[in-house]
Amino acid sequence: MQKLILAIESSCDETAAAVYGSDAGVLSNELFSQIDLHAKYGGVVPEIASRSHIEKINPIVQQALDKAGVALEDIETFAVTQRPGLPGSLLIGVSFAKALAGALNKNIIGVNHLEGHVFSACIENDIPFPFICLTASGGHTALYYVTGFGDYQVIGQTTDDAAGEAFDKVAKLIGLPYPGGPVIEKLAAQVDFEDFFNYPRLKNHTTLDFSFSGLKTAVLYDLVKKDLYNLKDKKFLAHGDVHLQQQVASSLLVCIGDIFERTIERAFKQHPEAKALAFVGGVACNSYLKNRFKDTMAKRKKEFYFPSPRYCTDNAAMIAFVANYKAQKNEYSDLSLDIY
Ligand code: KG4
Ligand code: ZN
Numbered sequence: 114m115q116k117l118i119l120a121i122e123s124s125c126d127e128t129a130a131a132v133y134g135s136d137a138g139v140l141s142n143e144l145f146s147q148i149d150l151h152a153k154y155g156g157v158v159p160e161i162a163s164r165s166h167i168e169k170i171n172p173i174v175q176q177a178l179d180k181a182g183v184a185l186e187d188i189e190t191f192a193v194t195q196r197p198g199l200p201g202s203l204l205i206g207v208s209f210a211k212a213l214a215g216a217l218n219k220n221i222i223g224v225n226h227l228e229g230h231v232f233s234a235c236i237e238n239d240i241p242f243p244f245i246c247l248t249a250s251g252g253h254t255a256l257y258y259v260t261g262f263g264d265y266q267v268i269g270q271t272t273d274d275a276a277g278e279a280f281d282k283v284a285k286l287i288g289l290p291y292p293g294g295p296v297i298e299k300l301a302a303q304v305d306f307e308d309f310f311n312y313p314r315l316k317n318h319t320t321l322d323f324s325f326s327g328l329k330t331a332v333l334y335d336l337v338k339k340d341l342y343n344l345k346d347k348k349f350l351a352h353g354d355v356h357l358q359q360q361v362a363s364s365l366l367v368c369i370g371d372i373f374e375r376t377i378e379r380a381f382k383q384h385p386e387a388k389a390l391a392f393v394g395g396v397a398c399n400s401y402l403k404n405r406f407k408d409t410m411a412k413r414k415k416e417f418y419f420p421s422p423r424y425c426t427d428n429a430a431m432i433a434f435v436a437n438y439k440a441q442k443n444e445y446s447d448l449s450l451d452i453y
Pocket of ligand 1: 123168250252253275277280281293294295395397399400416425426427
């Protein structure tokens with residue numbers, strides 16, 4: 114008989130729960146997104162996030178069970194994101210999962226959120242090992258060399274901001290709503306992804322690390338130079354100038370695409386045996402970037418994979434997926450499970 118896992122993800126601003134069957138795979142994947150609660154602040158407010166998790170965790174877990182058509186008692190293992198994330202947010206998911214596992218005398222498995230993202234493209238695809246994985250979200254941007262389920266190492270990472278953060282911060286700078294990524298992609302498409310401003314690309318870059326905070330500053334100072342931003346009052350002076358917003362959005366997206374592409378090229382030069390590229394995390398919703406990577410990989414005769422959008426942004430199915438192979442390897446946690 115197949116074994117059922119109920120996974121909970123509450124590391125940032127999404128309250129998520131999923132039911133996963135060892136044979137059937139994802140049976141439900143439910144989520145409450147707090148985006149509207151944080152939008153007016155231009156980013157996630159930790160205190161608001163934890164309060165919302167408390168309100169939503171019970172109904173979302175129930176929703177995941179109902180959608181899967183299973184009862185709480187049918188669950189054999191409870192899985193939960195244990196790290197990394199906002200402490201107050203993580204604590205709610207971990208406490209909830211521990212309470213369930215303790216009260217029902219069932220297994221518990223703590224999962225690393227980043228491992229969830231790394232293997233999220235494997236939920237729907239059989240990706241050949243070894244592969245290189247680019248994770249890009251609002252909180253993290255890194256390259257991994259992946260040799261098996263649960264076997265992976267970081268080969269490059271951002272030294273400052275995450276890529277999603279660059280989209281979000283530049284969006285805020287030019288009067289666009291949070292999250293910035295989707296709206297920047299939409300505006301850039303309207304001007305055919307043309308590069309108007311040629312933002313800096315770290316020409317002599319030789320490592321597999323990323324840096325995005327300089328890019329945000331470059332955008333800012335370019336606007337200041339053009340008298341479109343008042344530094345003293347921190348005010349964008351061209352509100353409603355859609356043409357300018359399109360030009361900034363498009364130039365930013367092309368620049369980030371170049372930075373990613375060059376770093377991916379270097380990663381494959383260092384690891385020529387890697388068979389595929391996986392692109393995961395919230396930024397992997399971006400079709401322009403996916404199309405570019407698809408072409409690059411085709412030229413290199415490598416395979417290219419990415420998850421459906423519902424598995425790109427934070428979700429509990431990816432946590433359940435990791436817990437499933439951990440359960441098969443007998444890698445259980447116990448009730449001393451803590452957050453990091
Ligand atoms: O994975 P995620 O939901 O949460 C984190 O773990 O951070 O990623 C959210 C990030 C945000 O920064 C958002 O701007 C970005 O993903 N994002 C995108 C797109 N959709 C979401 N970035 C670029 N293009 C998109 N279409
Ligand atoms: Zn994430």
